[in-house]
Amino acid sequence: MRGRVYGADHEDAAPRPDREYAELVGGPLDGLLLDVTDRPGGDLREVALTTEIGRYGPGGWALYEERPGDIRRFDWRGDAPGTP
Numbered sequence: 001m002r003g004r005v006y007g008a009d010h011e012d013a014a015p016r017p018d019r020e021y022a023e024l025v026g027g028p029l030d031g032l033l034l035d036v037t038d039r040p041g042g043d044l045r046e047v048a049l050t051t052e053i054g055r056y057g058p059g060g061w062a063l064y065e066e067r068p069g070d071i072r073r074f075d076w077r078g079d080a081p082g083t084p
Contacts, residue, residue: 001045002015003021003023003031003032003033004022004031004032004033005032005033005035006024006029006032006033006034006049007035007049009022009074012041015033019035019037020036020037021033021034021035021036021037021072022034022036022044022066022071022072022074023048023072023073023074023082024049024062024064024074025073025074025075025076026069026075026076027062027064027076027078027079028051028054028055028062028076028079029049029051029062029064029076030076033048034064034074036071038054040077043067045066046063046064046065046066046077047063047064047065047074048061048062048063048064048080049061049062049063050062051066051079054079055079056079056080056082059081059082060079060080060081060082061077061079061080061081061082062076062079063077063078063079063080064076064077065072065077066076077082
């Protein structure tokens with residue numbers, strides 16, 4: 001899998017072969033990879049991820065939800081201000 005990992009340092013943002021990832025689709029984090037290694041399949045359905053570039057700027061959240069039938073993709077559902 002190629003791409004940059006959400007939350008990783010810029011110098012070490014490449015995916016690692018010993019980890020599992022889901023792709024973020026749409027919204028401000030489109031194309032980034034979310035590390036889901038420690039989450040059993042189907043255990044993670046929704047995530048709220050901090051972002052500096054969403055509708056609410058610094059301190060805002062991008063909301064993603066698991067795509068039905070595809071646990072390796074999370075679709076953007078919108079942005080939220082402050083704490084979700």
